[in-house]
Amino acid sequence: MNHTSTKLHLGAAYYPEHWPEARWPEDIRLMREAGFTVARLGEFAWSSFEPTENEFHFGWLEQAIELLAKNGIASVLGTPTAAPPAWLTQKYPATLAADENGQRYEHGKRCQYCVNSPEYHERSRNIVSQMAEHLGANPNVIGWQIDNEFNTVCYCDTCRAAFQQYLAKKFESLESLNENWATRYWSQSYTSWDQIPIPKAGHNPGLMLAFQQFITQSFKKYQKLQVDLLRARLPENVWITHNFMGWFPTYDHYELSADLDLAAWDWYVGSGQPDYTMTGATHDLVRGFKRRNFWVMETQPGNVNWSTVNNHVNQGGIRAMAWHAVGHGAEALLYWQWRSALNGQEQYHGSLVDQSGQPRPLYAEIAQLGAEFAKVSDLLAGSEIKAKVAILNDYNSRWSLNWQRQHQDFDYVAHLQHYCKPLAARNIPVDIISADEPLHGYRLVIAPSLVILNPERTAHLIEYVKRGGTLILTLRTGMKDANNSLLPLRQPGELTEIANVEVEEYYPLDTPAPLSGRMIGDSFSRLWAERLRILDPELNTLAVANYGQKNGWLDGQIAISYNQHGKGGVYYVGAYLDEKAQAKMLEHICNIRSIRPLMDTPPGVEVCQRVTPQGEKIYLVINHLEVAAKVSLPWAAREHLSGFTGKGALTLAPYGIAILTKDA
Amino acid sequence: MNHTSTKLHLGAAYYPEHWPEARWPEDIRLMREAGFTVARLGEFAWSSFEPTENEFHFGWLEQAIELLAKNGIASVLGTPTAAPPAWLTQKYPATLAADENGQRYEHGKRCQYCVNSPEYHERSRNIVSQMAEHLGANPNVIGWQIDNEFNTVCYCDTCRAAFQQYLAKKFESLESLNENWATRYWSQSYTSWDQIPIPKAGHNPGLMLAFQQFITQSFKKYQKLQVDLLRARLPENVWITHNFMGWFPTYDHYELSADLDLAAWDWYVGSGQPDYTMTGATHDLVRGFKRRNFWVMETQPGNVNWSTVNNHVNQGGIRAMAWHAVGHGAEALLYWQWRSALNGQEQYHGSLVDQSGQPRPLYAEIAQLGAEFAKVSDLLAGSEIKAKVAILNDYNSRWSLNWQRQHQDFDYVAHLQHYCKPLAARNIPVDIISADEPLHGYRLVIAPSLVILNPERTAHLIEYVKRGGTLILTLRTGMKDANNSLLPLRQPGELTEIANVEVEEYYPLDTPAPLSGRMIGDSFSRLWAERLRILDPELNTLAVANYGQKNGWLDGQIAISYNQHGKGGVYYVGAYLDEKAQAKMLEHICNIRSIRPLMDTPPGVEVCQRVTPQGEKIYLVINHLEVAAKVSLPWAAREHLSGFTGKGALTLAPYGIAILTKDA
């Protein structure tokens, strides 16, 4: 079963239930003329599907799907469980989530349900079954989205009891739980499962991590409930997804993705203009959820309504964003939304058609995109991203570190992105993947702040290095076990075997610490500094950088080390380098590993690459600047939007795009 | 019935119940010597009036009123309902308001009652009736104040049920409510009135606006309950008022003012020194509540106790504030308060007599004012402010926009004041009035961000222009209807008929957008920019200003337009101009409309004008600076505080005042 679409899709979220039927043809005409190939429908429509309990109406949706199909537009359906109707909440009040103070959420928001509520599970089964029965076999429906942007953590008594059961299953005995959480500390020891609280604000790190994992399992279970009901009624080629929110922290996205066919996410800029050296990493993250191409299920048409300043993306910028997404593996972009409902919380959110029903100025830019997508859809069919660098991401480590920052400005994701940014600026593709994925094929693996290790993970990384891989370990690595307990070892835990250094002490910094080394020149470590000690002096481990004078403890000590091990090698980076030194270090390491840029470009111009099943390389050149830019082509090229061929210098208009292949 | 006082009053809030009777004569002697003509008493004295349920004591107050009267000081009485006694709260706990979390307020604060509580209505009826019976006919009482600074929003179940009933009455059917709030959005649709929540934080804008209107109606009803009880027992010439808080947002002040004889407000500076180009607008606002002169029921004697820095107003500044208020239509100023109670939350608030019972240094300045008021009281008797410019104010628009700012720095009131400030700086009087008031007589009407239109309002504005008026519409105008739903029209809604432009798109700005035009020169729009399109090219609509290069979408587009219509004309200002350009634009428009300054003055010197029933113009010249200032008089003048007459240059001492009439 291959769910990868062979088509590059463009579309929008469309809520026909907000509008009189008479308006539908006009909307769909405008979609068709913009080159739309897909629309997403149905999510949030529970009260339209089931206006009173067990009275169902799906005819209106079938009609809309049909009208869309007649205009060449496929449908993706969302299950409507993110927005329960008022009658449901009124009749089953325990389906509402409770906040940290025990207050129930109220009707009329989104995701206000308790994810562990048996009654909510029951009502969800009912509506999803009905929907699947009526629409599962519809030939114009190509995919399904479960719920919408899972996000609400519930603190109700049902959840607390479920959490306690979860713990009983996980630890089997209270002795084991007490041991793993070191509960003799502050007399936390539990003598009965029902004593265990849901942690609020700070608490025992073991308890906190277990609760966060329980949240993951709660969403996973609720999602699976829907996936199973749908799968039983869907044709094999119809996929199921969920629209995630990029770096959203609340659950382990790898766990939830495991039960989906396709990963999708909702991409918003908020205030300001997008920075492609940062946003590309989010696409790479989502591509890593299933290690395959993904959908951008929602994206920003101009502006949003929820940020501090809801400015518009510059003219041309939305088109550049679309190609940037495609360059990182997007198979589809759907704008949210087609047209705002006349009332409701998102009245002022960007859309393609304004309150009067007329296209906004942005519509023309989207229509251009539609035409372009049609032009290169076949060329890109089945193509994928191939990266030689992997960056490891781990939700457990992220939670652990962000709860216990030790420096207010330390943030796990920002630190990970600090490793992505210089590679993005040099047009070096990366994969961002789970820390537990296989690593063969990568020349370089970066494991930023992998604080949590377990025996499998350790073995897996050692194996990678032994077989010839280059591994970068960074500050805070290897301090903890899977229960968020300190390992009884110095950093980087059992990875000292391959790093041949240990961290004698770590230093959160109130002011930067100077450091220098041949690879990076004179620089500074900000936020953090670790003092490394080489263990076995026989191994010729290199001191790549040393600290200058700072607080006495760090003076002259090793900041970065390199150790050859097996056929590979390990860098330990105990410093949080400034941007310039970080770029130098990564350039140096990439050069050593023969990892070359796809193309050399001036700042602001990005090159992405997709490789077809036949091995053809397609280069997407994107000018993210408001001014024209020039790129020297390394080979004679064919440009697929214009059809031009040529060599030498390629001039890109402001926000200009070129889709190149080598001209044979 | 004309309630306008013919006397310029000076006084203070006085709480004799805080002090032994033996002290009263000394306090009243000091008041008399300061030239006081009025005292406000009784508010907050419920526990002194009714120390236990149904046991009443008004004798002490009658005695105080009499002693004041004997010293030439009239009394204004407050009903004491803002501070219920402890026995009441204890016996009727449901009279306490509940906050958003359902927690009841506690005894010992102010305004802690639920405004919809039937029990509180009953207890209020009881105390107000008793008070009216004992004191209503007292010849020394010239006016009454209902409660004090209405402000508490309650979220209790009583309020929720009352809100649902309010909605049932307003919408008649759930179908209508659902339609007007577009509740198919997020499955918000209601199938029963009792499903409707009280909105907390953000919610459906239709629901939010309806709740805010319900709050207005709740206060109006509670106020009316008291007004009716009093009115039945008061002589015809005794007025009833409420002390509002200037730009306080929580209810529609026009609605509450409708049931009062007189508007009054409480004027505090807080930290820093007052800025007369801003404070004058607040006086103008309050004058607009009843479109007649008003009382300053409380004002700051030196300093307050609740701000970040409770600094004193500079020496001379309190006197200047008083004349500034009179220049904008104040008939009375009462300082809050005479002397602080020895304990209680406001111990450190400014007063005229200090804790030791001796006059503070400020007392001498007030006494000077008392003498001056006496001197010109007859001259000013019955005089009023006459303005050629009206600025329209609309609470529904204010709520709507401030809930959905789209730019964090956009604030409805600040934007309105942005139009007041340059006029104030040029000594051009303005009225600030409800957007639904008649407009005849105004040469210029400014309608800042009038986002909500309804057919009557639209017709009324069109009519004004047709008959020869000049109307300035500004950004965000005409997007919504009375239920806070988007109009299915481009901005400015049906006012496009007279503006002959539509807004193609609006742009909240992260950085300023350049614009220029002959009227304003080269300038910037900050926060916001709208892209205008002229509709009927035949009409010679002018592009008054165009944007420069900004984000592509705005480049070269029209920012400000002018369209002649009927005998009048409409400016549409789609930009949020910087201060200099704003001043230029308004100067230009005023010049065209022959709206001239009362007098030309250097910065910091204000000129106000009051016009007597006989048409005599009295000019109040106020130096708001700490240094002396010079004004060129356009005519020979008589100064009424000093008695001097002269012409040419008038030199004002620091914070100096001149009350001028033309010397015939």
Next chain:
Amino acid sequence: MNHTSTKLHLGAAYYPEHWPEARWPEDIRLMREAGFTVARLGEFAWSSFEPTENEFHFGWLEQAIELLAKNGIASVLGTPTAAPPAWLTQKYPATLAADENGQRYEHGKRCQYCVNSPEYHERSRNIVSQMAEHLGANPNVIGWQIDNEFNTVCYCDTCRAAFQQYLAKKFESLESLNENWATRYWSQSYTSWDQIPIPKAGHNPGLMLAFQQFITQSFKKYQKLQVDLLRARLPENVWITHNFMGWFPTYDHYELSADLDLAAWDWYVGSGQPDYTMTGATHDLVRGFKRRNFWVMETQPGNVNWSTVNNHVNQGGIRAMAWHAVGHGAEALLYWQWRSALNGQEQYHGSLVDQSGQPRPLYAEIAQLGAEFAKVSDLLAGSEIKAKVAILNDYNSRWSLNWQRQHQDFDYVAHLQHYCKPLAARNIPVDIISADEPLHGYRLVIAPSLVILNPERTAHLIEYVKRGGTLILTLRTGMKDANNSLLPLRQPGELTEIANVEVEEYYPLDTPAPLSGRMIGDSFSRLWAERLRILDPELNTLAVANYGQKNGWLDGQIAISYNQHGKGGVYYVGAYLDEKAQAKMLEHICNIRSIRPLMDTPPGVEVCQRVTPQGEKIYLVINHLEVAAKVSLPWAAREHLSGFTGKGALTLAPYGIAILTKDA
């Protein structure tokens, strides 16, 4: 009974219950080698002592104490009541404290109990009795600590009822309470004790002060319960203490100290590096709790885990901190903690042994200190601090002022420290003592912002001056009585008798006010300015400084005065001087009073002095700088760490220490 230890102790908090017994010998070996003489144990071990109700285990602790003793390390035991076990909380849920919203605290934090809970009292009696019975007579236990860092204020119904009973006892009648709180204000009058609320956020200052005093009494009573149980079972020379938190605001530390033998505190730096001109004052404060030497029961080994940036103290700085503490009267320093538990909220807190069980880099510095302590312990035995300057501290005044700051930047403690800092910088020892302590022996007494006066306090200060003392009164002094009511007098209340000035008005300042005088030169008052008036012109009261031009009210007025009275004199400082002028003023006054520095040193070098029972003066010279410093010795000296003797210049290494006596 003299509980003063004759030994200078060094040690750490040690929790053997976190570790397998097999590890204990290794830990204790490392302690011994670091020169440790004491360990603190047992606090937080309730669940290890009493894992299920009434089943007790003390054997493990006895074993640990014995092993320590065999290695020359004495034990201090903590009662474990700050961390109740889960079974207790589960069985007696009313033992949990409630926050302001009535929400109960949860298991697994610290100090989550209701200090007034009868059930908690009962459970505490039980565990403390058991502990005392098993361990009270243990010859290796030298002292006991009650609970840990008292801090939690409870708002439950039990506390509210207890508060009402407390008030009934304090005021005897509601008439008296109403009178003292001036409750006619806002109709607050109480007609029944059970109407009185616990104040939340702001409330009547009388009510707020009474509640804060009730909190003090609640902790005092709870502490006494434990003290009495222990005292009955302890040998006479075993002391009882509590570990306070320096300037922690929540209760009156003098009241709690009264029932203890010894004061102790927990000293943490948090972010940044310590500033000895500030931290010394905290030691002086704690020394003043019992007017004798004290223990530092916890202090920071390197870094903490709860601050914004948990940086380490510079190398050498921890040693300097230790000597600084000794120089201010510390008899012992115990690091918190020896080694972190592998899980729990404080995993990342600094320790001496790291997660791997190996000494951290800091260990060597502590071991140096251990050797040094051993070397000078006999020399310092019984020595004390002797100061000629007393600074008066009053919790009631502090609460009163900090609740009603009038200027957001006014803080009672910061203002008090503003008087300490210049004295510390000049090596002039001070005592910080309760405003109600005897004052004989002091040449200078400073009473910063002593807002609350009562007849005894006033008499006591007048007496001090009459007998020859010099008293500095400062802004905000003498406004209130013991119920937080305004005195019916101008400032400084009845102290005007000795100051011969009154405050005509006080001015919180939005911008600084210039002032000048011969003693201080040209300077500025920031935050605050009081306008003084000399009362009896016959008395030759001096105007020490006058204001320049500021706001009119202050222009030319007196800012600082001096009045001779009896054999002494009174300064009234109505300004909040800038740092330079403050230093000048205090230098000037000290010179007049012949209060000389212990030694002249360059900035950053501190000299402290301890005086032995035999009168020998020991000088501790501490270089708090990262660079070397030179001090000119006024006499030939013997240095006790090195054994060297000499005269002339003393060169101190970075963070260097010298322990000097005069070389006879």
